[in-house]
Amino acid sequence: MNTSWAQLLNDIGACTSCRLCEKRTQPVPGEGRPDAALMFIGEGPGRDEDLQGRPFVGASGQLLDRMIHAIGMDRTDVYIANVVKCRPPLNRNPEPDEAAACLPFLRRQFVLVRPKVIVLLGKVACRYVLNDERPISLLRGSWVQKKNVWFMPTYHPSALLRDPSKKREAWEDFKAVRQKLKELSGDE
Numbered sequence: 001m002n003t004s005w006a007q008l009l010n011d012i013g014a015c016t017s018c019r020l021c022e023k024r025t026q027p028v029p030g031e032g033r034p035d036a037a038l039m040f041i042g043e044g045p046g047r048d049e050d051l052q053g054r055p056f057v058g059a060s061g062q063l064l065d066r067m068i069h070a071i072g073m074d075r076t077d078v079y080i081a082n083v084v085k086c087r088p089p090l091n092r093n094p095e096p097d098e099a100a101a102c103l104p105f106l107r108r109q110f111v112l113v114r115p116k117v118i119v120l121l122g123k124v125a126c127r128y129v130l131n132d133e134r135p136i137s138l139l140r141g142s143w144v145q146k147k148n149v150w151f152m153p154t155y156h157p158s159a160l161l162r163d164p165s166k167k168r169e170a171w172e173d174f175k176a177v178r179q180k181l182k183e184l185s186g187d188e
């Protein structure tokens with residue numbers, strides 16, 4: 001498999017492997033630093049993302065930006081992607097066959113970026129990346145290590161917008177991510 005960025009973006013742009021291609025304006029491959037130590041994974045593009053072709057650019061994305069800033073980084077320091085690259089109609093969750101069709105692209109992004117820490121934003125990302133069906137309220141805040149990569153499940157920013165009382169826990173998760181990155185870079 002060719003894993004160059006150019007080939008990957010080309011393959012995503014031309015993809016018709018699942019029904020989500022039918023209603024998309026354009027695919028949303030992901031964006032950010034190509035060798036980021038920190039990667040974020042959400043579930044799929046929403047309306048704003050579908051229109052702009054960029055991940056997390058609506059209200060949820062603005063909140064995610066603020067949380068990234070709060071740990072001393074910005075979008076240019078991290079890589080942001082989703083489980084599926086095309087918008088599910090009416091923002092429904094991706095179906096298992098859609099996720100299965102699209103996950104090879106995310107695996108190719110892992111291979112290219114080689115992140116040390118991955119933040120999984122919400123239950124859908126945990127379900128398809130960790131194969132863990134438990135509620136995000138149980139998964140969040142606990143590290144999962146696989147093949148030398150550290151995964152931190154936390155709430156999706158849209159859940160924080162719906163229920164701001166969850167922000168305190170999400171901030172704890174982000175602080176743990178900041179600390180893990182420091183440890184892994186040898187600062188502490």
Ligand code: SF4
Pocket residue numbers: 012015016017018019020021027084085086098101102
């Ligand atoms: Fe292809 Fe993924 Fe879009 Fe489905 S969601 S058409 S697998 S790029």
